[in-house]
Amino acid sequence: QVQLVESGGGLVQPGGSLRLSCAASGFTFDYYHIAWFRQAPGKEREEVSCITCSDGSTNYADSVKGRFTISRDNAKNTVYLQMNSLKPEDTAVYYCAADGGTPQAKCSMWGGLYEYWGLGTQVTVSS
Numbered sequence: 297q298v299q300l301v302e303s304g305g306g307l308v309q310p311g312g313s314l315r316l317s318c319a320a321s322g323f324t325f326d327y328y329h330i331a332w333f334r335q336a337p338g339k340e341r342e343e344v345s346c347i348t349c350s351d352g353s354t355n356y357a358d359s360v361k362g363r364f365t366i367s368r369d370n371a372k373n374t375v376y377l378q379m380n381s382l383k384p385e386d387t388a389v390y391y392c393a394a395d396g397g398t399p400q401a402k403c404s405m406w407g408g409l410y411e412y413w414g415l416g417t418q419v420t421v422s423s
Contacts, residue, residue, distance in 0.1 A: 298322035298412050300392050305417030308382055316377040316417060318392030323412065325373040328396040329403035331410060332366065332377050334388035334419075344390070346403035347375060355405055360386075382421045389416040 304316040318330065331346035345356045345366040354366050365378040375392060393410035395403070 298394075300394060300412055300414035302390060302392055302414045302417040305390060305419045307420045307422065309423050310383060310421055312382050312421070313378070313380045314382065314419060316379065316390055316392075316419070318375040318377075318414060320373045320375070320394060323394065323396065325394075326370050327399045328394040328412075329399070330366075330368060330375040331393050331395070331403060331405065331407075332375075332390055333393060333407055334386075334390045335416075336385075336388040339388075341391075341407060343405040343407065345377065346405055348401075348403040349399050353402055355403060357405070379419070382419075384421050387419060387421050389418050391416045 299321045301319045308314055329349050332344040333341050334344050335341040343357055347354050347366045347368050363381045368375045392414045394412040395410045
């Protein structure tokens with residue numbers, strides 16, 4: 297069955313770094329765009345970043361641009377989110393998601409297109 301499993305979350309001080317991983321199985325990973333979303337307590341889910349399956353092009357929310365880097369390793373069916381210069385406002389549950397609807401297009405930051413979702417990993421940025 298389809299699985300997306302996030303890992304790498306935890307507690308980190310402001311200014312610190314974490315690397316999240318999203319391990320995928322049960323579908324043809326190479327043909328799926330992968331994205332990261334996050335949801336903080338009492339707030340709506342927001343997009344963080346996405347990576348296109350065909351050419352590896354990326355997109356970022358303005359709030360994380362220059363601090364976060366998304367990458368994928370198709371040989372390992374895994375997507376990573378390197379998060380640097382973390383801020384307290386980055387505190388949230390981080391989810392990865394997969395979209396296989398239009399592999400030839402660029403990835404989208406709209407959550408409604410993503411058909412598979414992981415259960416999330418908690419990231420807490422606090423001193």
